[in-house]
Each structure stands twice: as structure tokens, then as C-alpha cells.
Amino acid sequence: MTIASKLPDVGTTIFTKMSALAAEKGAINLSQGFPDFRPDERLLTRASEALLNGNNQYSPMTGLPALRGAIAELIARHYGRDVSPVDEITVTSGASEAIFDAITALVHQGDEVILFDPAYDLYESAIILAGGVCRRVTLTAPDFRPDWQVFASLLTDKTRLVLINTPHNPTGSCWTTGDLELLWQAIKSRDIYVLSDEVYEFIHFGESAVSVHKHAKLSERSLVVSSFGKSFHLTGWKVGYVVAPTELMVELRKVHQYVTFCTATPLQQALAEHLEQAPESSAELAAFYQKKRDVLRNALADSRFTLLPCDGTYFQLLDYRDISDLDDVAFCEWLIDEVGVAAIPVSVFYQQAPKDQRLIRLCFAKEEETLIEAAQRLSRL
Ligand SMILES: Cc1ncc(COP(=O)(O)O)c(C=O)c1O
Missing domain, CATH: 3.40.640.10 (Type I PLP-dependent aspartate aminotransferase-like (Major domain))
Known part of the structure; x- marks a missing residue:
């Protein structure tokens, strides 16, 4: 039976792939965007x-x-x-x-x-x-x-x-x-x-x-x-x-x-x-995540990654052009294997990513110890 797919170009998403690889290799998972801590x-x-x-x-x-x-x-x-x-x-x-x-x-x-x-x-x-x-x-x-x-x-x-x-x-x-x-x-x-x-x-x-x-x-x-x-x-x-x-x-x-x-x-x-x-909850969220963002940014300050500005969300972009020539998907796979940190390649969010872009996305909706451990591993590169 041949099914005429309505979405022929859609496969398993990179989020599923990176999370599965992270679990298999025991890497710290900063790829998918969800918190690793308990809600209120x-x-x-x-x-x-x-x-x-x-x-x-x-x-x-x-x-x-x-x-x-x-x-x-x-x-x-x-x-x-x-x-x-x-x-x-x-x-x-x-x-x-x-x-x-x-x-x-x-x-x-x-x-x-x-x-x-x-x-x-x-x-x-x-x-x-x-x-x-x-x-x-x-x-x-x-x-x-x-x-x-x-x-x-x-x-x-x-x-x-x-x-x-x-x-x-x-x-x-x-x-x-x-x-x-x-x-x-x-x-x-x-x-x-x-x-x-x-x-x-x-x-x-x-x-x-x-x-x-x-x-x-x-x-x-x-x-x-x-x-x-x-x-x-x-x-x-x-x-x-x-x-x-x-x-x-x-x-x-x-x-x-x-x-x-x-x-x-x-x-x-x-x-x-x-x-x-608890009407105050939403107003407190920005300060809560700003602290996590700053923990991650400070812990990466001496690394060879360039940190892009982060004005909102719980995602931090890193430019890795000083570390590797690999494209971002290959670099993320390599990071899981060699460094034990899972990230998301930014090119997957584009139909056509700018050719020389070398960016990965880290999710900082994680416990501070997790962020520090991940940053220490990344800083060894
Ligand atoms: C930009 C954006 N829009 C929508 C969603 C989906 O949100 P929800 O989990 O509430 O369906 C997400 C989840 O990651 C998102 O990042």
C-alpha cells in the first residue's frame, strides 16, 4: 500500500532524536525545552x-x-x-x-x-x-x-x-x-x-x-x-x-x-x-529564569563558545565557529558523544539556514547544578 503523505518532508523531529541519543549515551539533556524541576x-x-x-x-x-x-x-x-x-x-x-x-x-x-x-x-x-x-x-x-x-x-x-x-x-x-x-x-x-x-x-x-x-x-x-x-x-x-x-x-x-x-x-x-x-506567579517568572540564564552564561563565560544575547525564553544560543567546522547537526551529535551534553542545532528551525551559521540552542529550564555541570563540560572544549 502506498500512502500519499500530506507531509512528505516531515520525519522524526530533531527533539525526539536528540533526547533519545542523550538518554542512550547518558548525556546531560539541554536539548528539548522542558523543565527538569517540580512545578509549584x-x-x-x-x-x-x-x-x-x-x-x-x-x-x-x-x-x-x-x-x-x-x-x-x-x-x-x-x-x-x-x-x-x-x-x-x-x-x-x-x-x-x-x-x-x-x-x-x-x-x-x-x-x-x-x-x-x-x-x-x-x-x-x-x-x-x-x-x-x-x-x-x-x-x-x-x-x-x-x-x-x-x-x-x-x-x-x-x-x-x-x-x-x-x-x-x-x-x-x-x-x-x-x-x-x-x-x-x-x-x-x-x-x-x-x-x-x-x-x-x-x-x-x-x-x-x-x-x-x-x-x-x-x-x-x-x-x-x-x-x-x-x-x-x-x-x-x-x-x-x-x-x-x-x-x-x-x-x-x-x-x-x-x-x-x-x-x-x-x-x-x-x-x-x-x-x-497565587496571582503573583506569572510576574515572578522572569526573575526566576533570569537567574538560571545568568548561572549558565557565567559558567560559560570563559569557554570558547560565543554567547548570543538572550532577552527572553529559556533558550540560550551558542556560536561554536571557534571550536569546530562541522555543520550544526553533526556538531550536536558529536557533542553528545564526546562531551556528554545534548543541544539542538538551530538550522532545523529554518527552511534554509544562512550558509555559514554555526549555532546551537541550549535550554536552561534546568536545575542550577545541571546547568553548571553542562557548562563545565562545554568549557573543556
Ligand atoms: C514557540 C512555541 N510555540 C508553541 C509551543 C507549544 O506549546 P504547548 O506545549 O503549550 O502546546 C512551544 C513549545 O515548545 C513553543 O516553543
């Missing part, structure tokens, strides 16, 4: 109580009212934006589902979608499955600033959606309010929507985070995606949410109701209670 114990207690004593049946399709209410309060507190918990917020099974729902709902056959490369790997596959065509603005080291002239040159009558991500995985770069304004100016007279992937919204160092929530005009055209997995160290819970104006949300919900209908009810219950009783 209060959340775990609330989740177990919700499982044992609470509602274990379907929640409403849009999410538990208590959770949507708590999300609306979080957005008002953090961004000063008023959103309706009834019409403008939907709880999804991770940010991934929200992104997939949004692309499926909005992109028609032949529509063009503009991405900024390097990009999170889910975007392209969702666009292809929807019959869309990817158009790319390439971001380059060391600061990965968007080139707005290139962006403008990609706009056509077929452009339907722009996908943005700040703070940015894998580069750790962040957009400015100026970038959001330039984006708005470029699309305002066209029939284009924005999907803003803000899963690292609370992990932002230095100035406060730039968000589409804070741009009144742009937010009227945008779907903004968040992830409790990133914000509460719970990547395995896969609970996220999307905020959008009613007209866009109506379309997104048509897809969401058939993809998952709803997300695990006891987990939603626990998150609703936690948001209400």
Missing part, C-alpha cells in the same frame, strides 16, 4: 484534589468559566486589556492546539502565510495541511531583527495570515513595540490576520514584555496564544489558551470543537484556583 506544589495538590473530588467529565467547549474568568483577570492585570471571558477566550490543549485551530480555521487553499524563520516547527506543517503556502522572512544572528522591507515585499493579495512569536524560540530575541507598530502599518489596509505566539510572554528579561495585547489596533486583528505549560512549568499538562476578537474566535471555535472539544477538566479546575489564589 500547590498546583499539584489542587490538581489531585480536583481529580479525586471534582468534576471528571467534559468541560464546556470553550473552557471552564472559572478558568476563563481568571485568564481575563490575568490579561487585565498584566496588559491592561479588557477581554470578554465568554466570547474572546478559549482554553485549548496547549498552545499547539490553539495554533493548529487558528491556522485550520483561517487559511484557505492557496492562501499565503508569512513566517519569520527560524520558526517553531508546528507552524509550517499546520499551514501545509490547511493548503496554505509559507512565505518567509529570514532572521539572522546575532540579533535576529525582522527586516520590514523584506516583509513588505512578501505581501500580496493572497496573504491571509502573519505568524509572529515573541519572545522567540529558538533565538531568545524579543520584538520591540516599534516592530509591532511597523507590522500594523504594513497590514492595516489589507485583509490580513495575525497569529501571535506568546507562549514565553512572562519569560522576558530587562524591559517589560512586548505583546499584541498591548497594541489596541493590532489586537483587533489578532489571535494571541499562551501556554500554562511554559508559565507554570507544566509542559506535560498541555493546557493553553487563545484570545481573539469575537469574529475570529467564532471561526477558531468551529475547529476546536472537533479537534479536542475540551481540555482535561480537573487540570483546568486546578489552574483556575491557582490563578486566583
Whole structure:
């Protein structure tokens, strides 16, 4: 039997491959982006109580009212934006589902979608499955600033959606309010929507985070995606949410109701209670991760790697051109074998990576001892 694959170019992801190699060789795994420490114990207690004593049946399709209410309060507190918990917020099974729902709902056959490369790997596959065509603005080291002239040159009558991500995985770069304004100016007279992937919204160092929530005009055209997995160290819970104006949300919900209908009810219950009783959690996240970032950067300061700026996310990029001529995939395989540290080659996030780029990504959502041990190994090179 020959199956005509809808995604012929998709294989096992590099994350699965590097994590499997790290486990096989006993390497320190700084490749995949998830914490190796426990979440807030209060959340775990609330989740177990919700499982044992609470509602274990379907929640409403849009999410538990208590959770949507708590999300609306979080957005008002953090961004000063008023959103309706009834019409403008939907709880999804991770940010991934929200992104997939949004692309499926909005992109028609032949529509063009503009991405900024390097990009999170889910975007392209969702666009292809929807019959869309990817158009790319390439971001380059060391600061990965968007080139707005290139962006403008990609706009056509077929452009339907722009996908943005700040703070940015894998580069750790962040957009400015100026970038959001330039984006708005470029699309305002066209029939284009924005999907803003803000899963690292609370992990932002230095100035406060730039968000589409804070741009009144742009937010009227945008779907903004968040992830409790990133914000509460719970990547395995896969609970996220999307905020959008009613007209866009109506379309997104048509897809969401058939993809998952709803997300695990006891987990939603626990998150609703936690948001209400520990409202400070998200505001404390940046300082928590800044400490880890600095531990890793300080421990690598005397190494032969060049550390790129990291303004947000829990990813640090290293340039290894002074150490090796290998391409980044081969270098990461070599690192696992020879040094005992697993990293991610940055080229896998590009359709076409800049030719002489030599970058790897380390995840610092790890215990400090793990970061120091990994940095000591890398510093021996
Ligand atoms: C940029 C970006 N978007 C979306 C996601 C998916 O988030 P979730 O686990 O909530 O589905 C991730 C996870 O790594 C990510 O890095």
C-alpha cells in the first residue's frame, strides 16, 4: 500500500532524536525545552484534589468559566486589556492546539502565510495541511531583527495570515513595540490576520514584555496564544489558551470543537484556583529564569563558545565557529558523544539556514547544578 503523505518532508523531529541519543549515551539533556524541576506544589495538590473530588467529565467547549474568568483577570492585570471571558477566550490543549485551530480555521487553499524563520516547527506543517503556502522572512544572528522591507515585499493579495512569536524560540530575541507598530502599518489596509505566539510572554528579561495585547489596533486583528505549560512549568499538562476578537474566535471555535472539544477538566479546575489564589506567579517568572540564564552564561563565560544575547525564553544560543567546522547537526551529535551534553542545532528551525551559521540552542529550564555541570563540560572544549 502506498500512502500519499500530506507531509512528505516531515520525519522524526530533531527533539525526539536528540533526547533519545542523550538518554542512550547518558548525556546531560539541554536539548528539548522542558523543565527538569517540580512545578509549584500547590498546583499539584489542587490538581489531585480536583481529580479525586471534582468534576471528571467534559468541560464546556470553550473552557471552564472559572478558568476563563481568571485568564481575563490575568490579561487585565498584566496588559491592561479588557477581554470578554465568554466570547474572546478559549482554553485549548496547549498552545499547539490553539495554533493548529487558528491556522485550520483561517487559511484557505492557496492562501499565503508569512513566517519569520527560524520558526517553531508546528507552524509550517499546520499551514501545509490547511493548503496554505509559507512565505518567509529570514532572521539572522546575532540579533535576529525582522527586516520590514523584506516583509513588505512578501505581501500580496493572497496573504491571509502573519505568524509572529515573541519572545522567540529558538533565538531568545524579543520584538520591540516599534516592530509591532511597523507590522500594523504594513497590514492595516489589507485583509490580513495575525497569529501571535506568546507562549514565553512572562519569560522576558530587562524591559517589560512586548505583546499584541498591548497594541489596541493590532489586537483587533489578532489571535494571541499562551501556554500554562511554559508559565507554570507544566509542559506535560498541555493546557493553553487563545484570545481573539469575537469574529475570529467564532471561526477558531468551529475547529476546536472537533479537534479536542475540551481540555482535561480537573487540570483546568486546578489552574483556575491557582490563578486566583497565587496571582503573583506569572510576574515572578522572569526573575526566576533570569537567574538560571545568568548561572549558565557565567559558567560559560570563559569557554570558547560565543554567547548570543538572550532577552527572553529559556533558550540560550551558542556560536561554536571557534571550536569546530562541522555543520550544526553533526556538531550536536558529536557533542553528545564526546562531551556528554545534548543541544539542538538551530538550522532545523529554518527552511534554509544562512550558509555559514554555526549555532546551537541550549535550554536552561534546568536545575542550577545541571546547568553548571553542562557548562563545565562545554568549557573543556
Ligand atoms: C514557540 C512555541 N510555540 C508553541 C509551543 C507549544 O506549546 P504547548 O506545549 O503549550 O502546546 C512551544 C513549545 O515548545 C513553543 O516553543
